[in-house]
Each structure stands twice: as C-alpha cells, then as structure tokens.
Amino acid sequence: MVLRLQTLSRSFRRMKYLTQTEAQNLDKDLMGEEGGFTLQQLMELAGLACAQTVQNLYPAHTHNKVLVAAGSGNQGGDGLVAARHLALFGYKPTLFYPKPSKNEFNQQLETQLKHFNVPRITPEEFDKGVASNDVILDAIFGFSFKGEPRAPFDAPIETLKQTNKPIVSVDIPSAWDVEKGNIDNKSFTPAALISLTAPKLGVKQFTGVHYLGGRFVPPYIAEKYALHLPVYPGGDQVVEIPPTSL
Amino acid sequence: MVLRLQTLSRSFRRMKYLTQTEAQNLDKDLMGEEGGFTLQQLMELAGLACAQTVQNLYPAHTHNKVLVAAGSGNQGGDGLVAARHLALFGYKPTLFYPKPSKNEFNQQLETQLKHFNVPRITPEEFDKGVASNDVILDAIFGFSFKGEPRAPFDAPIETLKQTNKPIVSVDIPSAWDVEKGNIDNKSFTPAALISLTAPKLGVKQFTGVHYLGGRFVPPYIAEKYALHLPVYPGGDQVVEIPPTSL
Numbered sequence: 001m002v003l004r005l006q007t008l009s010r011s012f013r014r015m016k017y018l019t020q021t022e023a024q025n026l027d028k029d030l031m032g033e034e035g036g037f038t039l040q041q042l043m044e045l046a047g048l049a050c051a052q053t054v055q056n057l058y059p060a061h062t063h064n065k066v067l068v069a070a071g072s073g074n075q076g077g078d079g080l081v082a083a084r085h086l087a088l089f090g091y092k093p094t095l096f097y098p099k100p101s102k103n104e105f106n107q108q109l110e111t112q113l114k115h116f117n118v119p120r121i122t123p124e125e126f127d128k129g130v131a132s133n134d135v136i137l138d139a140i141f142g143f144s145f146k147g148e149p150r151a152p153f154d155a156p157i158e159t160l161k162q163t164n165k166p167i168v169s170v171d172i173p174s175a176w177d178v179e180k181g182n183i184d185n186k187s188f189t190p191a192a193l194i195s196l197t198a199p200k201l202g203v204k205q206f207t208g209v210h211y212l213g214g215r216f217v218p219p220y221i222a223e224k225y226a227l228h229l230p231v232y233p234g235g236d237q238v239v240e241i242p243p244t245s246l
Numbered sequence: 247m248v249l250r251l252q253t254l255s256r257s258f259r260r261m262k263y264l265t266q267t268e269a270q271n272l273d274k275d276l277m278g279e280e281g282g283f284t285l286q287q288l289m290e291l292a293g294l295a296c297a298q299t300v301q302n303l304y305p306a307h308t309h310n311k312v313l314v315a316a317g318s319g320n321q322g323g324d325g326l327v328a329a330r331h332l333a334l335f336g337y338k339p340t341l342f343y344p345k346p347s348k349n350e351f352n353q354q355l356e357t358q359l360k361h362f363n364v365p366r367i368t369p370e371e372f373d374k375g376v377a378s379n380d381v382i383l384d385a386i387f388g389f390s391f392k393g394e395p396r397a398p399f400d401a402p403i404e405t406l407k408q409t410n411k412p413i414v415s416v417d418i419p420s421a422w423d424v425e426k427g428n429i430d431n432k433s434f435t436p437a438a439l440i441s442l443t444a445p446k447l448g449v450k451q452f453t454g455v456h457y458l459g460g461r462f463v464p465p466y467i468a469e470k471y472a473l474h475l476p477v478y479p480g481g482d483q484v485v486e487i488p489p490t491s492l
Contacts, residue, residue: 033357034357035357035361036354036355036358036361037358038286040286041286044286044287045294048481051481056481084462088478089478089480089481090477108283108284109282110282111279111281111282112281112282112283112464115281115464115465115466116464116465117465215334216330216334218358218362219361219362220361231336232335234301235297235301235331235335237481
C-alpha cells in the first residue's frame with residue numbers, strides 16, 4: 001500500500017506543466033487534421049468536467065446556486081457547457097456572460113441554456129450575483145490570456161478578490177499569468193482549480209484543491225508533450241491531483 | 247425510506263416508451279433551431295453514456311476486450327465515440343465497422359480512434375472477433391431501423407444470436423422492431439440495454455439490465471413528450487432503470 005502510494009505520488013510529481021505556447025499547440029494538435037477532434041466535442045467534455053468538479057466539491061444540496069462567469073473565448077464556451085450540465089445535475093446556475101461570442105456554435109450554446117431557464121446577470125449586477133450565489137465557476141480567461149483584464153471583466157475580478165465565496169477556476173485562474181501565476185497578487189486565488197488536458201506552468205505553486213479534466217488526450221499527444229497524465233478513476237471525467245505533486 | 251422507494255419506483259413506472267416517430271421527432275427537436283444542440287455534442291454524450299454503461303456492468307479488469315459493432319448511421323457514430331472512451335477507460339476495444347459513413351464528422355471519429363490504436367475486423371472475422379472478446383457493444387441499428395437486416399450485418403446478427411458472450415445493446419437491440427421488439431425471436435436478446443433519452447416501445451418487455459443515458463434533455467422537451475425521466479445520480483451520465491418499472 002505504501003509502495004502503491006509512493007508510486008502514485010511519483011507519477012503525479014512527474015506531471016507536466018505546460019507553457020502557454022505548448023497549451024496552444026496541444027489544442028491545435030487535437031483539432032488539426034491528424035488529431036481529428038472538433039471544438040464542439042472537446043468543449044462538451046471540458047464543460048462536463050468543470051460541472052463534475054463543482055459537483056464533487058460543492059454538492060447541489062449544500063451549494064445549489066452557482067454563478068458561472070464566462071468570457072468570450074473558448075473558455076467561456078466551456079463555462080456555457082458547464083452551466084447546462086450543472087442545471088442537469090440539479091443546480092440553479094446563473095450566467096455572467098457580458099460579451100457573448102458571435103461564433104455560431106457559442107450562440108447555439110446560449111440557445112441550449114435558455115431552455116434550462118438559466119438567468120443572466122449584467123456587469124452592474126455582478127457584486128450582487130456573487131453575494132447571492134453559493135459558489136462561483138470562473139471561466140472568464142483561459143490559457144491564451146495575456147496582459148491586464150479589461151472592462152467588463154476588470155471590476156468582476158476585483159469583486160472576486162474580495163469575496164469569501166468559494167471559487168472554482170477553469171484551467172488558469174482569471175487574470176493570472178499563464179506561466180508566472182498570480183503576479184503581485186493582482187488577481188484572486190480560487191479555492192479549487194480544474195486544469196484541462198494538463199496543468200499550466202502558472203498554477204505550479206497553487207496549493208488549493210486541484211482537479212484535472214479533459215479526458216480525451218490520445219497517447220501520441222500525451223507522449224509528444226511528455227504529459228505523464230494520472231489515471232482517471234472508472235468512467236469519471238475528472239481526477240484529483242494530490243497536493244504532494246505540487 | 248419506504249415512502250422514498252415507493253415514490254422512486256412510481257416515477258420509474260410512469261416512464262414514457264417512445265414510438266419510432268416520437269424518437270425521430272425528439273431528435274429533430276433537440277437539433278432544430280429551437281433546441282440548438284448539434285449532432286456532435288449529442289453523439290459525444292451518448293457515446294460516453296454507452297462506455298460508462300459497459301464500465302458499470304463489465305469493469306475493465308474482468309472484461310478488458312470489448313468488440314464494438316457499429317452501423318453506418320448515427321448509432322454507429324455513438325459506437326465510435328464509445329470505443330474511444332472505452333480505450334480511455336483502460337479497455338482494449340476492437341471495432342467492427344464494415345460500412346463506414348461518408349459523413350465528414352464520422353470520418354473524424356474514425357481518425358480520432360486510430361490514435362487509440364483500436365484494431366478493426368472485417369465481416370469475415372466477426373465470428374472470431376466475438377469469440378475472442380469479453381463483451382460486445384451492439385451499436386449496429388438504431389431507432390430508425392425498419393425491415394430486415396441486410397449484408398454485411400445479417401450474418402453478424404446470427405452470430406450474436408448464438409454467442410453466450412454478454413451483449414450490451416444501444417437504444418434498441420439490433421434488428422428488433424423499434425415498437426414491437428424481438429418479433430419471433432428473429433434477433434438476439436442482449437444481457438443489457440442502454441436506452442438513450444428515453445426507452446423505445448420495443449423494449450418494454452425487456453427484462454435484462456436496463457440503463458438510461460442521454461442526460462441532455464431540456465425540461466420543455468421532457469414535458470412535450472411526457473418523458474417522466476428518472477433522476478440521474480450525481481454527475482453520472484447514466485442511471486439504471488429498476489426492473490419494477492418494466
């Protein structure tokens with residue numbers, strides 16, 4: 001048993017933390033001609049993994065109200081998918097999605113959500129939204145983020161810095177540098193993080209609860225990027241990364 | 247507790263069994279302008295549900311080799327997706343997909359599978375394939391099937407009638423009448439069934455293990471078709487339907 005745990009923690013310890021360029025290239029590889037995946041598939045599985053992380057950590061009977069904060073990029077799309085699955089899991093999600101993507105598929109994700117009666121809040125309502133929900137799913141900025149948060153996301157980031165509500169961040173906490181992390185504590189530190197495909201360099205020092213999702217990486221890509229992925233349990237779409245590996 | 251169980255079994259008993267036309271219309275509703283879902287999303291979730299059913303019933307450590315038999319329609323697509331998830335779950339799937347769809351997305355599903363090193367067998371190898379695998383996932387014909395099975399699927403159906411290997415059928419066992427079931431025992435009876443969105447009329451007398459998947463139905467569609475869907479546990483994509491409801 002001791003040996004097994006040591007082996008397990010060793011395998012986690014060797015896990016790869018991706019640079020921003022590696023994360024972008026891995027995404028391109030998955031969806032390129034050779035990988036053959038479509039964005040719709042990966043987004044569905046990523047969003048499901050986000051919803052399952054919330055569900056594992058903050059069950060619907062104790063944390064029924066989830067504020068899903070979604071940006072206008074692909075991570076925002078993951079958020080829209082997660083909001084739908086959370087509704088299906090019995091949560092009451094609320095959506096903050098102030099800059100809707102004009103991309104046709106993202107608009108379809110909005111259509112899907114409407115039928116689950118997910119209310120939306122404006123930037124002016126964000127503070128109240130945080131105060132009246134039990135947990136926040138942060139899907140504002142993803143692994144392509146650079147620079148400083150701009151309106152309408154700058155004030156919400158400040159609000160998230162002040163709140164003591166639990167925050168679950170997707171992939172990289174919003175406004176963190178993807179490689180250097182939370183420089184000068186400019187942004188908030190979430191209670192939990194769900195990394196997708198593999199953790200990014202910027203979260204190497206993160207000491208909160210850390211999940212991994214994106215259970216779709218084919219062996220040749222795992223090998224190409226030397227990911228050393230952990231073993232997911234059963235048919236789960238997420239696996240917890242023990243703190244010893246951080 | 248007794249009350250809870252009674253309520254539960256009552257809610258299952260009232261579950262709707264769909265006619266062929268209802269199943270087709272429900273699919274159109276989901277993917278129409280109002281529903282907003284795409285085939286790629288629904289297929290990914292359906293295939294994942296199929297893989298999780300196999301995983302729940304025949305774990306990889308006892309039933310490592312799964313023969314996935316896929317037709318050329320959408321149910322075949324579910325099978326291709328399931329084969330990929332099974333590989334990710336640690337199974338060694340083999341694919342029987344003798345009439346590959348020319349649809350671009352189905353071809354992408356094939357590309358995705360190749361990277362998981364999933365071998366394929368021809369109709370001539372089907373008998374051997376059944377004999378050398380531990381469990382068969384039957385995704386040959388779906389809810390649009392009518393008439394009689396034709397080559398290259400007719401002989402495989404006969405083989406499946408003879409085998410004592412466990413078969414898990416998707417939605418409706420292949421070559422069953424979607425509304426009348428296994429007329430004159432022309433086809434095989436699987437050990438287990440994974441119905442998608444809601445069970446079809448033809449499986450109302452099915453007494454094997456019965457799962458439900460397709461956890462994506464919005465409330466207005468569940469209401470329109472009076473589905474009375476059961477409650478899925480936690481973040482699972484499948485729920486077992488107790489025999490009392492059959």
